[in-house]
Amino acid sequence: MGREEQVEEREVLDSIFPEEITANLQSTNPKLLPTSTDINETEYRVSVLLDLPLDEEDTNEPPTVILHVRYPDAYPDEAPMLDLSPAQNAAPHPLFSVANDKDTLLSGLEDTIQENLGMAMVFTLVTTLKENAEQLILDRRAAKAREHEEVLLAAEREENKKFHGTPVTRETFIKWRESFMKEMEDERIRQEEERLAELKKARVKEEKKLTGKQLWERGLVGKVDEGDDEEGGLAEGVESLKVTT
Structure with missing residues (x-):
């Protein structure tokens, strides 16, 4: 079959x-x-x-x-x-x-x-x-x-990563804040140091200038008559002054 x-x-x-x-x-x-x-x-x-x-x-x-x-x-x-x-x-x-x-x-x-x-x-x-x-x-x-x-x-x-920043999370924000605060503190310290340096520089320049008393004691300024202009007499004496450092 x-x-x-x-x-x-x-x-x-x-x-x-x-x-x-x-x-x-x-x-x-x-x-x-x-x-x-x-x-x-x-x-x-x-x-x-x-x-x-x-x-x-x-x-x-x-x-x-x-x-x-x-x-x-x-x-x-x-x-x-x-x-x-x-x-x-x-x-x-x-x-x-x-x-x-x-x-x-x-x-x-x-x-x-x-x-x-x-x-x-x-x-x-x-x-x-x-x-x-x-x-x-x-x-x-x-x-x-x-x-x-x-x-x-x-x-x-991968191409789109170029157009997106890092996602903000609590951890990334804390890290950014710490970095930002440190950067701000560093900037404050820098500016303070620059200010102190400017003050010190101005103080040195001020010390180099003789006072009127110093000029008088050193005989660099003559007596001023009463009829004379005090400012004029002083100016005449100062004109001939030379300060050496």
């Missing part, structure tokens, strides 16, 4: 995948690969070309996955034996690798296999494999876009 169901399934697959069955998988263009390939009566390969939406950042050709199917005698009551391989000579895709993603993709078929035991399931497995592989690439596209967006946002944040 298992063998009869296997033959029927292959006939259905031939109608779904109408490409000519051939053993040639050497084409470098995945679009020219046959959809299914017979190896023997119970084993064949299905070429699964992924269908991806256009993306400005990802201009690579969509990858192709080769699904190897081998029927055990009791299939479909027993799960088929599956394997995956890349299309021969196909260009590598930056977001997908059959070698690296095979375990993930095969494990993603386990639930489908269990749900369809007792029924022909290869077409469902092909559909599930295709959807899972496409979603894997789309998720990586989205992650790459988020990473790129984060880089742009980080650069923008």
Whole structure:
């Protein structure tokens, strides 16, 4: 009974995948690969070309996955034996690798296999494999876009720091106030020192001037007649005065 169901399934697959069955998988263009390939009566390969939406950042050709199917005698009551391989000579895709993603993709078929035991399931497995592989690439596209967006946002944040001051907190205010008060005190001390220096300088200059008494005692000023202008007499004596320091 298992063998009869296997033959029927292959006939259905031939109608779904109408490409000519051939053993040639050497084409470098995945679009020219046959959809299914017979190896023997119970084993064949299905070429699964992924269908991806256009993306400005990802201009690579969509990858192709080769699904190897081998029927055990009791299939479909027993799960088929599956394997995956890349299309021969196909260009590598930056977001997908059959070698690296095979375990993930095969494990993603386990639930489908269990749900369809007792029924022909290869077409469902092909559909599930295709959807899972496409979603894997789309998720990586989205992650790459988020990473790129984060880089742009980080650069923008760094640029915006130039236009924003340090946020004011209680700690930063106290620190600023202490610095400001110290600066004001230093300025007050400086100004006081300058004022004292000016006073000292003026006092020295004042000491260098001789008083009228000193001028009289040193005989530098003559007697002033009552009729004479005291201010004039004093001025005449002062005119001839030379003070040396």
